[in-house]
Amino acid sequence: MKWQPKYTISNKLLLTIREIGESIGEIRAQHLTHTALSKLELNARELSSYASTSIEGNPLPLTDVKRLLKSRKETIRDTEREVLNYNKALQVLYQSVRNNRFKLTVKTLEKVQAQVVDGLMDNPSYCGALRQDPVIIRNPRKVDEIVFIPPDAKDVKQLTQLLMDFINQNIGKIEPVILAGIFHRQNVIIHPFIDGNGRTTRLLTTAILGNAGLDLFEIFSFEDYYNRNITRYFKAVGLEGDYYDLKDNIDFSTWLEYFSEGILDELRRIIKLLPEEPSTKPRIETHHQQILDYILEKGSITQREYGAISDRSLASRKLDFEKLTRLNLIRAKGVGRGTYYILASSK
Known part of the structure; x- marks a missing residue:
């Protein structure tokens, strides 16, 4: 039951x-x-x-x-x-x-x-x-x-x-x-x-x-x-x-x-x-938000999936993931080609 x-x-x-x-x-x-x-x-x-x-x-x-x-x-x-x-x-x-x-x-x-x-x-x-x-x-x-x-x-x-x-x-x-x-x-x-x-x-x-x-x-x-x-x-x-x-x-x-x-x-x-740091606080761009929205809807995102919804270059997409990871908004799971990203607040 x-x-x-x-x-x-x-x-x-x-x-x-x-x-x-x-x-x-x-x-x-x-x-x-x-x-x-x-x-x-x-x-x-x-x-x-x-x-x-x-x-x-x-x-x-x-x-x-x-x-x-x-x-x-x-x-x-x-x-x-x-x-x-x-x-x-x-x-x-x-x-x-x-x-x-x-x-x-x-x-x-x-x-x-x-x-x-x-x-x-x-x-x-x-x-x-x-x-x-x-x-x-x-x-x-x-x-x-x-x-x-x-x-x-x-x-x-x-x-x-x-x-x-x-x-x-x-x-x-x-x-x-x-x-x-x-x-x-x-x-x-x-x-x-x-x-x-x-x-x-x-x-x-x-x-x-x-x-x-x-x-x-x-x-x-x-x-x-x-x-x-x-x-x-x-x-x-x-x-x-x-x-x-x-x-x-x-x-x-x-x-x-x-x-x-x-x-x-x-x-x-x-x-x-929290202390305000307007001059040093990194900006979240539209393409960063696109990643977060995708994860929120689907649960995770891969490089391939991001490429399918974005016209940014591969190098730019990698930088986007790195930035969101540094900001503790997302984190990587898996290794190599099996790497995918989830929200940092998820288990």
Whole structure:
């Protein structure tokens, strides 16, 4: 049995993914030092820890979160523990992806949720285990109003496993942004735990982005985009009604556009923090963009394929590939006549 999500790759989604690749290339072209990258990573963790817990109603402002993450307080409130748990889980996931040890499994999902809710739940059976009880999603402003009824507890394990299988089987086949976006929404819909679903989902979404090949995943905080308009986020990621009435017609297209917008928005924020070098910044010409567009559509390009769509000489075409490689926008794979080029952000 397989699970296959429904979605359409719209022109809007394609354009956003292309701009994500260009933005990552622009950041890479800065040749940031290890110190600079570490600073950006710290900033992203602070922002993610603040935004992701804020989405769930944590009242701590960003300034307090930054101060908390730098302190070594021995006595902490639940609101502070929630932030510290998220930050710790994020660091663990960063490390596992960097060391090629990250594996998306049900056990991984349970482990992350356990880290998220550590010390915050009265019932220990709800910590680090898929739910065995029914849940109902209510309107936070009108507690008597039921918004969504997730899948029955008896179906949670199978639905979760089918989602994991889909993600793992499509790494390298589907764009990382699309793959992570699909995981994000479907896991929220399944609602595999009694508590901690949103935070767990957002943490693993970051890990999937990195594991699937999205470069520099550690330095951006897509959660901040959601936190700026929580109502829009909940409306985009969730469903209204009974899961079993809706499951056959769930479409991820609009959500994927929104999800990719969030990543691009965050990358643009980072670019604004980078030093400006207008006099030394290399230009991307029309023929360079032609290569990038071709790779985005086809997945890769060879010298022969570039020659078929361009009237530039062989020597010029080689220089084009060399320039885009130097800018960390593309990278070569294969050897000799079997050489082809893919986006640097691809795995």
